Amino acid sequence: MSSSQRPAAARAGRKRESSRTRLISAAAQLFQEQGFAATGLSEILDRAQTPKGSLYHHFPGGKAELGVAAMEAAGQVLQHTLTSRLESQGSAAGAIAAFADDLAGWLEGSDFSRxxxxxxxxxxxxxxxxxxxxxxxxxxxxxxxALARQLVAEGTPAERARRLATxxxxTLEGALILARTQRSGAPVRMAGEELVNLLSA
Amino acid sequence: MSSSQRPAAARAGRKRESSRTRLISAAAQLFQEQGFAATGLSEILDRAQTPKGSLYHHFPGGKAELGVAAMEAAGQVLQHTLTSRLESQGSAAGAIAAFADDLAGWLEGSDFSRxxxxxxxxxxxxxxxxxxxxxxxxxxxxxxxALARQLVAEGTPAERARRLATxxxxTLEGALILARTQRSGAPVRMAGEELVNLLSA
DNA sequence: CCAAAAATAGACCGACCGGTCTATATAGAC
DNA sequence: GTCTATATAGACCGGTCGGTCTATTTTTGG
Structure with missing residues (x-):
């Protein structure tokens, strides 16, 4: 998969941020803001400050392969953010509250683009x-x-934990849709509060 | 806006389904399935069985104007479906349960395209x-x-009603995202059940 | 230091995009 | 029937799309 494409520099673990990494994060940002189809390669290349040759060197599969890498990276950001909230808050309810605030903050801080x-x-x-x-x-x-695991650790039965986590x-995903169209973080913060109520019960 | 574009035939209220209507519903379907940017005019024209000249006759503003009309039409379908469920079920909780089933049914019936x-x-x-x-x-x-109005009618304070409706x-919107990526109606049905619990409390 | 590999650089390509324009057909008013 | 909207029909346009290809520069292992 994409990991087999990783160049020697990244494997060695040092040097400055590679063009490969810049491509992934530029693509991830643009896909997040306006989607996959609406984002042209030229736009990605501009933001990553990288010529087309580099893109097709690192991602022979072109836009499709870059899309996969970008979604994997985005997923890891999401998962890492939640995991660190779970650790710092110690409870699922607390983590959800903090996570919702994170999401609302990202949204507001990007003028509702992200x-x-x-x-x-x-x-x-x-x-x-x-x-x-x-x-x-x-x-x-x-x-x-990640969320279900914490719920199980708190004593919730496994099946119920998955339902609650889903x-x-x-709820947070849907709230993010409304928040973007309303240009307000309120739906996300409110969703967080209601979920805390639900998880605390 | 778009209503000023309505042709005489539609205003008179008879004749068969106009090309204008076919364009809107074809566009709405395709936008629902794959989004606005990813949908080409040629695709819309094919599905609506309409030449390009008709599109620009009815929608001088081109794809952008058609997009607005499609989203308005889609919104009315959504609102009408919920309203009729509110009427038939008589309660917000019952309507949400039925509405969630409607959404899950649409999804499954379209092979998770819609x-x-x-x-x-x-x-x-x-x-x-x-x-x-x-x-x-x-x-x-x-x-x-529509949902908040029903909640108010059931005695919920206005502000709380809006929060609950939002x-x-x-929750349903987010569940639809997960349902499409998992190719399963389960997240939507489960969301409906949990919302019924919440509204009944 | 040098050969080989990795990465950068961008000109170039055919396909398709949304949009314009002219010509023709169809319908309603009188 | 004729005149005039209205609507249909599609050829055509410049621009941009994703993708390929060759040349050059940079890095690296020996």
Missing amino acids: GCPVATVALEQANGAPDLVAAIRGAFEGVID LCLS | GCPVATVALEQANGAPDLVAAIRGAFEGVID LCLS
Whole structure:
């Protein structure tokens, strides 16, 4: 997969941020803001300050392969953010509250350009390339798993934990849609509060 | 806006379905499935069985104007579906249960191609043309209003009713994202069940 | 230091994009 | 029937799309 493409410099673990990394984060940002189809290669290349040759060197599969890498990276950001909140807060309810605040903050700090880094592509490419869909599914799955694991640790039965975790992610994702169209963080913060009530009960 | 474009035949209220109507519903379907940017005019024209000249006759503003009309139409479908469920069920909780089943049914019946008719465009065009965003915001607002009104009628304080209605829509929208990527109606049905619990409490 | 590999650089390509324009057909008013 | 909207029809346009290809520069292992 994409990991087999990683160049020697990255494997060695030092040197400055490679053009490969810049491409992934530029693509991830643009896909998050406006989706996969609406983002042209030239736009990605401009933002990453990279010529076309480098893109096709690192990603022979072109835009499709870059899309997969971007969704994997976005999923890891999401999962890492939630995991660190779980650790710092110690409870699922607390982590959800903090996570919702994180999301609302990202949104407001980007002038409502950046909601979920995965959701836009998830919807428009739901019938698209299977490996892209798989990367997106994996991103969501990682978040659900992390949250469900904490719930189980708090004594919730496994099946109920998965249901609750899925519900939490659903609610936050949907709130992010409304928040972007309303240009207000309120739906996300409110969703966080209601989920805390639910998890505390 | 778009209503000023309506041709004489439609105003008179008879004759068969006009090409204008076919264009709107073809566009709405395609935008729902794959988004605005990913859908070419040629695709819309093919599905509507209409030549390009007709499109630019009915929608001088081109794809952008058609997009607004499609989102308005999609919003009305959504609002009408919920309203009729509110009437038939008599309670907000019952209507949400039925509405969630409707959404899950649409999804499964279309091989997971059709989730929310508005959400895909909402995300990818959140920073796009203001009138398109306004149409989308109006669509969501109509759903929230209808649900909140019922909650108020059941005795919920107005402010709390809006919060709950927004939460319901958020949860269902998010569940539709997960459902499409997982190719399963389960997240939507589960979200409906949990929302019923919440509203009944 | 040098050969080989990796990465950068961008000109170039055919396909398709949304949009314009002119010509023709169809319908309603009188 | 004729005149005039209205609507249909599609050839055509410049621009941009994703992708390929060759040449050059940079890095690296010996």
